[in-house]
Amino acid sequence: MNWRMRSITPFSFVHFFISLSELNDPSSSQPLKDRATEIIFKAQNEIKFLEFKPSIIAASAILVASKERFPSQFPSFERSIYSCQFVNEENLQKCFHALQEMVEMEWHESVSETMSCTGTPLSVLDRHFTGSESEIITNGSAVPEIKRRKLNVHSNKW
Template identity: 35%
Template structure:
């Protein structure tokens, strides 16, 4: 959800009040743009086919990298995917892999249309040599079903809506290359998509934790930083990032955190139920990014 403001017409105090009201509005909207709280529990209990979901997320991220799309596009695609699966009207048993592949393509296509200046055609979008390819009319029907189940709420609230707010609220003494810092924060946020336990945190909490993680241990976070979020939830999310997403050799040449490569799945049995399953089914691209080993669908290539 993008918001643009004319800061030049506001005094510093008025701008701060205006920013606070925008953040409050976004936080209030978060539950309407996220899967329900029981969705993560259903994944852990395998009520939702967790391996198929991980295959789908891996494909979305691989396609996202293939087209060099914006970070927000990946978040939107997976957000649509999870919100759709979490609805009571949807029941995918996982036996027919083509259902999940079709859903992946539809969600990725919708996200690209929402965020990218030029979205590829539905035929060109189906990269990574999937076993089955869907006709454009089939994908369009799936897109319509997704939009209906999401109540047409495609302009989702994501961690990126809160990123600048939390960066601004870091101690003023913090010194780092802004562009490099922003890139590390963005990359951390995208990498959370691979670990299902991050579904237990709201977008604002993920953004707050990503900024803390990117800033590193040398930055003392003031209490005021947590004015809009639950401090313990942010700390819990931060610990998850440190354990699963941040390299053990934490500092790169630019003075910002060094992240794990995308092909290094975290080691926790809870946090990476899916990543472990995906590694066992065995298919990686040449650049090491995990991609689905097999997909089913309408049209066998």
């Protein structure tokens, strides 16, 4: 058959959209590309991004990454990408907001993990006993000293 098959993915467009904008510091294009690539990888797990063309996902990822990494240059990125004749503005806005929401959720989850790892309880259910609370491990479960004494008093009555 001699067919040449290539899959077109958002990664195919990342360099193109970065080249549209003029960065103040040319060396900052690599961190921007890295963050956009990371966002695209995470978007692969979300079914809602199947409705968007790969070019729209790439453009949106570049916008989200530029808003994070270079907020002062974000308007410049936005203008350059929206001025591209191949970009559907409505789809770009929809995808941009969806990616931004995904990134914010990821951030909130990482903050929650950090809080739970620091030992600060996030809720009453996250509360753990510490050694200073005079706990006794009985049959694999933690029972505070006071409760153990009450249990012993009640068991002696029977």
